[in-house]
Amino acid sequence: MIANQNSDVSKFTTDEGWWESVLADEERYSSAFPPKPVKPPKPPEKAREEQPANPGWGQAKRLYRQDEIIAMKVVGFNRGGLLVEGNDLQGFVPFSHLVDVEEISDKRQRDRVLGAYVGRTLQLKVIECAPEDGRVVFSERAALAGAGQRSRLFSLLQAGNKVSGEVTNITDFGVFVDLGGVEGLIHISELSWGRVAHPRQIVSLGQKLAVQVLDISPERCRVALSLKRLEPNPWEDAETRFAVGQVVPAEITAIMSYGAFARLENGIEGLVHASEMPLDPGVTSRDILNIGQKVQVRILHVDASSQRLGLSMKVDA
16 A cells, blocks of 8 residues: 655655665675576677676566566575575575565574575565676565566655555564565664664564655665654654753663663653662662663753753752
């Protein structure tokens, strides 16, 4: 479902290089596995310069352009995902684009799961074809929607749209949402106006979500999404609602060696540094605080532009 939003689309544009930093961990593996070279018969001297350097690239581009599904055999794996080949092609399937797996942090367990794929044949779509980078990336998730669906969706999607979808995968860096044939990514920073330790705090697998389209890259099959931007930004008027010296109730959300984070309201969290806690010698923040504990805090400073709030538990100071 796609709906237009009457808002300034320009403010939804992601920073240059944003997506590259998000998927760097997975993409570093794909560049080492380009399409399989095929040695055709030696052409006549005149025609030699017209022959493609790698026939596999032409097929990969066609599969991507026509949004077709292809069967590929899994021949290996690394920490980032699976290595596949077939029909004179080789490529890479990122872990997050497999259908029957979730994010696994334990390396040994991840290796066991990926190793079990070796020898299997998967139905895949090309979601990125970058000859200049030596990379062809496939997706099992994208193939679920059937051939041709991606092109139709990309013709409808625009930055600023409100769309709906289903959570298909949750990783440390964000959440993948199936929009009906194209998967978009909600980066962890776009899940909430407040601090998020892990995306599982906000969403669950299979959950239906309404999200905002931030940025679209049809040529690389990428859609950046936001959950938080459908709600007002609580920081916009934080400096008028919270005054320095004001004492307010808060809830402890995280405890660190250097202090603790406390939430004043949804989306508004601040740091209580250990030096601003009434601690006896040898006592730490972990000794006196618990997650979810209600406390009184005094506001030290408010920086709405940086979304930072300094707090003190020395309310009588």
